[in-house]
Amino acid sequence: MQVSQQPQNEGGGQWLRACHQCDLLLTRALAPVGQKLQCPRCGATLHRNMDHSIVHTAALSISGLLLFIPTASLPLLEFSLFSFGAENTLMNGVFSLFSAGYYWLATLVLFCSVIAPLGKFLLLTFVCWGSGHRRLRWPVTTALRSYQHLQEWGMLDVYMLGVLVALVKMSDLGRMSVEPGFYCFAAMMVVASATTVAFDPEAVWARMAGLENRPQATGPQADPEQNNGAQG
Amino acid sequence: MNRPARALSEQLWTCLCCHQLQRSPAGQHRSRCPRCGARVHGRIDGSLLLTWALTITGALLLIPANILPVMTVIYLGSGDPSTIIGGALELYHSGLWGIALIVFVASIAVPVMKLVGLVMLCLIVQWRLKVSPRQAMRVYRVVNGIGRWSLLDLFMISILVALVDMGAIAEVHAGAGSTAFATVVVVTMFAVRSFDPRLVWDAHESRLAENGEPGRA
Numbered sequence: 001m002q003v004s005q006q007p008q009n010e011g012g013g014q015w016l017r018a019c020h021q022c023d024l025l026l027t028r029a030l031a032p033v034g035q036k037l038q039c040p041r042c043g044a045t046l047h048r049n050m051d052h053s054i055v056h057t058a059a060l061s062i063s064g065l066l067l068f069i070p071t072a073s074l075p076l077l078e079f080s081l082f083s084f085g086a087e088n089t090l091m092n093g094v095f096s097l098f099s100a101g102y103y104w105l106a107t108l109v110l111f112c113s114v115i116a117p118l119g120k121f122l123l124l125t126f127v128c129w130g131s132g133h134r135r136l137r138w139p140v141t142t143a144l145r146s147y148q149h150l151q152e153w154g155m156l157d158v159y160m161l162g163v164l165v166a167l168v169k170m171s172d173l174g175r176m177s178v179e180p181g182f183y184c185f186a187a188m189m190v191v192a193s194a195t196t197v198a199f200d201p202e203a204v205w206a207r208m209a210g211l212e213n214r215p216q217a218t219g220p221q222a223d224p225e226q227n228n229g230a231q232g
Numbered sequence: 233m234n235r236p237a238r239a240l241s242e243q244l245w246t247c248l249c250c251h252q253l254q255r256s257p258a259g260q261h262r263s264r265c266p267r268c269g270a271r272v273h274g275r276i277d278g279s280l281l282l283t284w285a286l287t288i289t290g291a292l293l294l295i296p297a298n299i300l301p302v303m304t305v306i307y308l309g310s311g312d313p314s315t316i317i318g319g320a321l322e323l324y325h326s327g328l329w330g331i332a333l334i335v336f337v338a339s340i341a342v343p344v345m346k347l348v349g350l351v352m353l354c355l356i357v358q359w360r361l362k363v364s365p366r367q368a369m370r371v372y373r374v375v376n377g378i379g380r381w382s383l384l385d386l387f388m389i390s391i392l393v394a395l396v397d398m399g400a401i402a403e404v405h406a407g408a409g410s411t412a413f414a415t416v417v418v419v420t421m422f423a424v425r426s427f428d429p430r431l432v433w434d435a436h437e438s439r440l441a442e443n444g445e446p447g448r449a
Contacts, residue, residue: 015253018239020246020248021429023246023433024237024238024239024433025236043366043369044369046251077395079395081401086396086398088391093391093393094390095394097390100405102411104411105406105411105414106390109386112383113387144268145249145268158387161338161381162383162385162387162391163387163388165331165388166391166392168331169328170392172326173396201250205250
């Protein structure tokens with residue numbers, strides 16, 4: 001779905017948007033489809049109107065959820081030294097830190113590498129599905145707000161670089177090898193970035209506003225036809 | 233020449249969560265966004281104070297984060313605890329200067345740059361320094377964008393702790409410095425979040441108004 005209608009005007013007169021980074025008032029709120037709206041004064045990106053945002057986001061977040069299953073269950077790296085070997089999965093680093101008593105560090109790593117990315121996929125799937133149902137207005141609104149807070153804590157790309165650094169750093173000590181989970185993880189990272197780019201909250205707001213206005217919209221639309229009929 | 237209109241002086245607020253423009257309630261300090269239900273203020277409540285507090289906390293925590301060891305690699309019963317700088321230097325001496333550079337940038341340059349940037353932004357707002365607001369915004373965006381990359385070292389430690397765990401032959405332990413470093417990253421991320429960049433433009437406006445330049449304040 002594309003964002004075509006302007007958001008409802010909350011008493012702003014001619015103004016439809018203020019830049020969230022410099023408070024400059026603007027007379028347009030949304031970018032044309034496929035383009036982005038930038039603040040003319042400070043250059044902040046105000047709105048990026050992605051084509052078919054909701055459909056693409058739904059597809060990408062469901063594929064992200066599916067990729068999460070092999071990523072979490074298969075090992076990412078294997079390290080072997082003499083006849084000993086150990087594997088690294090997404091979760092067992094957290095368990096090792098937790099059992100060593102580093103609760104805060106373990107929680108942070110768990111949150112940034114597992115909970116936040118998984119939460120983002122789940123919330124976006126719910127938002128894309130739920131925005132088509134009028135009864136789910138408040139749960140979807142809450143989910144959108146949680147997504148905004150969670151967004152910057154998903155750090156799959158940073159974790160990826162961490163895996164690569166670990167791979168190189170330990171390669172002179174023993175034999176390091178990349179396992180199938182690593183490729184699933186890389187794919188999940190790409191999907192996560194694509195989801196963030198594809199998602200446009202304004203499309204969700206427009207869709208929900210469209211649902212809300214539908215019964216009212218049929219009234220005024222029916223009226224002119226009746227008037228025309230009466231006149232004719 | 234008229235200066236561009238500012239939302240706050242037109243009694244308009246923007247929701248920072250969904251960016252809905254709305255009329256500010258008369259005489260009230262805060263309200264709820266009619267579209268998404270988030271709390272709305274004209275400017276982030278206590279932004280400057282909170283940013284100062286979190287920045288100073290981060291700067292103080294950076295000391296133990298760099299002095300205490302973050303990780304110990306024990307190989308065949310011997311191994312010294314290494315600090316963040318030590319880890320980067322070790323990589324450099326073993327010829328892996330590319331990786332050493334990545335580690336150096338992510339765990340030393342980024343936190344320091346972030347704290348310096350935050351102090352600069354706070355001073356620009358507080359003392360109304362004569363700095364172009366566009367330049368200040370550039371600092372803000374860099375500080376906002378780079379922060380997450382400093383968790384790189386901690387992710388690497390969590391991977392190595394699980395991976396290199398062979399009892400007497402080879403083992404990796406985390407160190408106390410890593411907890412301090414994790415806190416630095418989290419605290420500075422919250423500091424950036426609590427800084428309201430619109431204050432930079434407010435300071436700019438009031439400086440122009442003081443100098444008697446015409447236009448809407």
